[in-house]
Amino acid sequence: MDGDSNGIARHSLSLYVANKPGVLIRIALVFSRRGFNIDSLVVSATEDPRFSRMNIVAIGGRETLEQILKQLNKLVDVIHARDYSYEDVIQKELALIKIDCLPERRAEALQIMEAFKARTIDLAEATLAVEVTGSSEKLDAFELLLRPFGIREMVRTGKVLMARGAETT
Amino acid sequence: MSDKLLTGAEALVEIMIEEGVEYVFGLPGGSAIPIYDALVGRNVKLILTRHEQGAVHMADGFARATGKVGVALVTSGPGATNTVTGLFTALMDSVPLVVVCGQMPSWTLGLDAFQEADVSGITYPCVKHSYLVKDVADIPRVVREAFFLARSGRPGPVLIDMPKDISGATLRDIGHSEFHLPGYSLPREGDQAAVAAVAKAIKAARRPLLLVGHGAAISGASREVRELVEKMRMPAVSTLLGKGVLPESHELSLGMLGMHGTAYANKATVACDLIMSVGSRWDDRIVGSYAEFCKDAVKIHIDIDPAELDKVVKVDIGIIGDAKTVLGQMLPLLERGDTDEWVRQVARWRREYPLAYRKEGKVRAQHVIEELRALAGDAAVFTTDVGQHQMWAAQFVGSEAPRNWISSGGAGTMGFGLPAAIGAQLGRPGERVVAIVGDGGFQMTLSELATMCNLKLPVKIIVINNHYLGMVRQWQSMFYDERYSGVDLEGNPDFVKLAQSYGIKAYRITRPADVRRVLKAALAHDGPCLVDAEVEKHDNVFPMIPAGAPLRDMLLEPPRRKLDKPTGGT
Numbered sequence: 001m002d003g004d005s006n007g008i009a010r011h012s013l014s015l016y017v018a019n020k021p022g023v024l025i026r027i028a029l030v031f032s033r034r035g036f037n038i039d040s041l042v043v044s045a046t047e048d049p050r051f052s053r054m055n056i057v058a059i060g061g062r063e064t065l066e067q068i069l070k071q072l073n074k075l076v077d078v079i080h081a082r083d084y085s086y087e088d089v090i091q092k093e094l095a096l097i098k099i100d101c102l103p104e105r106r107a108e109a110l111q112i113m114e115a116f117k118a119r120t121i122d123l124a125e126a127t128l129a130v131e132v133t134g135s136s137e138k139l140d141a142f143e144l145l146l147r148p149f150g151i152r153e154m155v156r157t158g159k160v161l162m163a164r165g166a167e168t169t
Numbered sequence: 170m171s172d173k174l175l176t177g178a179e180a181l182v183e184i185m186i187e188e189g190v191e192y193v194f195g196l197p198g199g200s201a202i203p204i205y206d207a208l209v210g211r212n213v214k215l216i217l218t219r220h221e222q223g224a225v226h227m228a229d230g231f232a233r234a235t236g237k238v239g240v241a242l243v244t245s246g247p248g249a250t251n252t253v254t255g256l257f258t259a260l261m262d263s264v265p266l267v268v269v270c271g272q273m274p275s276w277t278l279g280l281d282a283f284q285e286a287d288v289s290g291i292t293y294p295c296v297k298h299s300y301l302v303k304d305v306a307d308i309p310r311v312v313r314e315a316f317f318l319a320r321s322g323r324p325g326p327v328l329i330d331m332p333k334d335i336s337g338a339t340l341r342d343i344g345h346s347e348f349h350l351p352g353y354s355l356p357r358e359g360d361q362a363a364v365a366a367v368a369k370a371i372k373a374a375r376r377p378l379l380l381v382g383h384g385a386a387i388s389g390a391s392r393e394v395r396e397l398v399e400k401m402r403m404p405a406v407s408t409l410l411g412k413g414v415l416p417e418s419h420e421l422s423l424g425m426l427g428m429h430g431t432a433y434a435n436k437a438t439v440a441c442d443l444i445m446s447v448g449s450r451w452d453d454r455i456v457g458s459y460a461e462f463c464k465d466a467v468k469i470h471i472d473i474d475p476a477e478l479d480k481v482v483k484v485d486i487g488i489i490g491d492a493k494t495v496l497g498q499m500l501p502l503l504e505r506g507d508t509d510e511w512v513r514q515v516a517r518w519r520r521e522y523p524l525a526y527r528k529e530g531k532v533r534a535q536h537v538i539e540e541l542r543a544l545a546g547d548a549a550v551f552t553t554d555v556g557q558h559q560m561w562a563a564q565f566v567g568s569e570a571p572r573n574w575i576s577s578g579g580a581g582t583m584g585f586g587l588p589a590a591i592g593a594q595l596g597r598p599g600e601r602v603v604a605i606v607g608d609g610g611f612q613m614t615l616s617e618l619a620t621m622c623n624l625k626l627p628v629k630i631i632v633i634n635n636h637y638l639g640m641v642r643q644w645q646s647m648f649y650d651e652r653y654s655g656v657d658l659e660g661n662p663d664f665v666k667l668a669q670s671y672g673i674k675a676y677r678i679t680r681p682a683d684v685r686r687v688l689k690a691a692l693a694h695d696g697p698c699l700v701d702a703e704v705e706k707h708d709n710v711f712p713m714i715p716a717g718a719p720l721r722d723m724l725l726e727p728p729r730r731k732l733d734k735p736t737g738g739t
Contacts, residue, residue: 018352021301022289029293050349070476076298076318079352 006061010039011085013069014161014169015054016046018077027054027078030071036060040158051079053169055160057136082169089169090162094133096121097143100150101128109149116142127152174339177305178207181269181336183343184312185213190240192216192231192595194224198244199284201271203336205242216595216624219616221248223588225255225268225326226614230589232264233575234550235596236389238319239264244271246284249291249330254582256295256326261579262410263387265324267315274334275303288330297325305338310346317348322355323474324387356473359490359498367445367486368502370467374443376511377403378466380426380455383410383578384448384473385492386571390414393496394447398422400500402508404515406434408449410578413568423515424567427455428714429560432522435712435720437515438463445469448492451482452579453716453737461719471495522725524564531705532681534558534633538565538605540684541631544692549601550575550593554586554610556640558633560710562605584613587630591617594626601629601692608634608661615667621697622671629691630699632664635706643709647727648734668699678702 017023024043031038039057046053058065065083072081101109102125109128113120116138122129128149132142136159143154163169175183181204185193194216197205208215218224221243228239239259243252249270259266272278273285289301298318300311308331315327371377385394391414398405398421405415406426415422426434438444444463448471449455456462459481468484470477471492478487488495526535538561545551551566552575553559559576568574575593577585590604611632621628642656668675674694676687678701691700714723717737 018349022293022299025290026293033294051351067476067480070478070480074474074476076350076353 006063008059008061009085010057010059011065011083012091012159012161013056013058013081013083015056015072015081016079016169017052017054018079019050019052020077023052023077026075027072030068030075031058034060034064034068036064036068040156042158042160044160055158057159084161084169088164090164091135091159092133092161093136093139093157093159094131095139095143095154095156096129096131097146097151098122098127098129098153099146100126100152102126105149109146112142112145118142174341175343176203176207176336177302177308177331177338177340178203178336180305180308180340180343181312181331182207182211182213184309185240186211188313188316189237193240193242194218194227194231194592195242196221196224196244196248198246198248198271200245200273200333201242201248203333204269204271204331216620218588218620220614221251222254222584223614223617223620225252225266226258226582226585226588227592227595227617227620228266228268229255229259229264229585230552230575230592231596232259232266232592233589234572234593236387236572237265237596238316239266239592241266241268243268244284245273245288246286248284249288250286253292253295256292256328258577258580258582258585259326260295260297262577263324263383264326265319266326267319267329268326269329269331271336272301272330272332275332276334278332288328292328295326296328299328299330301330302332302335305335305340308335308340309343310348313346314348314350318350318353322353323384356490359471359488359495361498363486363488364495364498365502367469367488368499368504370443370469370486371401371403371445372504372506374467374506375508376441377401377443377445377506377508378437378441379403379405380444380446380449381405381407381411381414382446382449383408385411385414386448388448388473388492388494389571390447390493390496391571393493393500395419396500397496397503400503401505402512404437404512406430406438408452408455408578409563409576410574411449412563412574413571416569417567418569420516421512423519425563426720427452428457428716429563429710429712430455431524431564432712432723432725433515433518435714435723436518436522439720440514441466443467443469445471447471447496448473450477450480453481456482457714457722457737458717458719526708528681532678532684532702534561534635534702534704534708535565536681537631537633537678537684537688537702537704538562541603541605541688542566544685544688545601545603549573549603550597552576552586552590552593552602552604554606555581555583556607556610556638557635557643557708557710558605558607558639560640561633566605583607583610586610587614587621588617590628590630591621591624591626594628595624602627603629603631605631605633607639608632608636608658608664609638612661618668618671618673622673625696627696630697632699632701633704634661634664634701635704635708636661637706640710646707646709648715648732650731664699664701674698676700
């Protein structure tokens, strides 16, 4: 294209796909061909064993993403692919964060955790592992506050989302 | 069916017969032996090719010439990887193919067994859909789905990877299969409100233009296109693959637009106030600069593939649907607007800027092609390779019907012309099939001369021989200070002797005076033949729009000044 008048933003997609081998790579190829980086990807079982749900978070231009959605919908194994970035949906993510935490700083850590409704899942002499659930933005904020402790390790599930009310995702 | 068990391979062949397959193109190997075995004595003709790329292009030429699904059957590993170019070619041009690859036994997959390749992984980007069969019981469903997917909607190649233990296992019967394709839907009618809006917009336009693409040919919309053009007095341009949907001799046909299109087609495209594409995807070869293309015109797009809408050209009205169906909905709503002055203007351009070439000196490729078209007649099927000869053929081979012009468009695959002609001739026996090829592309697949010869197919091959990779040479001459790099085809064989060694009748054209006489003799020859036309080495194709430039920057003749390097790709 001559120009890309294409605001860059983070997009949350939900795909309902056939539970078949190869479906993940077909989907990943649509993103990689356009040079789109996938930030997070969750593939999971659904209420129907013949299908899987995928939640993908990717950063890129809006127009490019619209094209990607059309190309995803074109795949034979994709039942539907939708962008939920601009809709009010239920969104959750879970993170496990392991920080350096000597006994004298535990109280401080627990105070932050309480504000975020985070739970201790492993406590050792010099470390503390925490589980936190919430929106991706909440997790970002939580991570930021834990940084001064020294984050040894972090793993996040990636965002999962679900439409509200009687609507299906 | 009796109580006898069938093998997976037999089930595959049984369903091919059920699907109406007449020809299977391919080359066997260890993993495909059970399938080749199942073909013995069955009512499907096996065409043994010399290379798997040739097999897929033959299936492709067969499909384009007939509208049926082309079928190729190859073995695992290199047999399968050799099909990649053919798959890509078919995908880019929406050609219905089913390509079956033998595969090593399923327990060896991923273990680097002999001739074991991740064929699914290698081919994902080159297929409409693909299958790796892991249970013999799935074969009937998979094969039926493959044919359905290949030919329905926007057609394309479908690959079936068939491990040897699966093709060799047995099943009770092929019965009836429930498809499992919940993610695949076919468009029905076009949105009626949008169709009505288009009818209104065309009526209001003073300078409307129809852009006819391959989709119109695939959907069989010739009659509707012609009715539309005549009813609205709306001139039409076509893409390379839309040639012939509207007969090019029609007074309102302006021929091909784009990079090497006719001057009058491009002038009309620049000047129109409405352009409606039916089954084209606004390829960069026809659009030039996306920012400048028909900037002030109303743009309408009819396409069966939703992913094509607003992909590269943003349109005012887009309609998702099959070309024939949507035009059928539109025709009763159309009322003629006032296009008289526009039609007169377009006719003036046609008179003022005809396709032309220099006739003095050595043999001119355009001369050979123009004469060939005249002698071969309106009903002949032409295939081409890719490069200068292809563009000259697009200009000088007026096409009167769809499926009479077979060329690799989107992929631009050199080596396509000869195998495609073989497939076309098998699909259209008794009709005249002519392959116009360049000396470069021809050498990529000329091993298929043996296939052609063995089948005694009366294909006429015309080699436009300029001893160069001419299109690249043209670019280097125009945009790269004549620094020729990698374009001189020194070492070419003597094509006449080469053909003769296969037992193919061969002729040579070296002087302009030979052209008519030799072509006449070649076309009259009852059997395969080849004409080596030794043409002027340094001719370039004009008109030309440098890649990425707006259509108004069209060059009608060799420029006198040095040109900047094009901004668009190749």
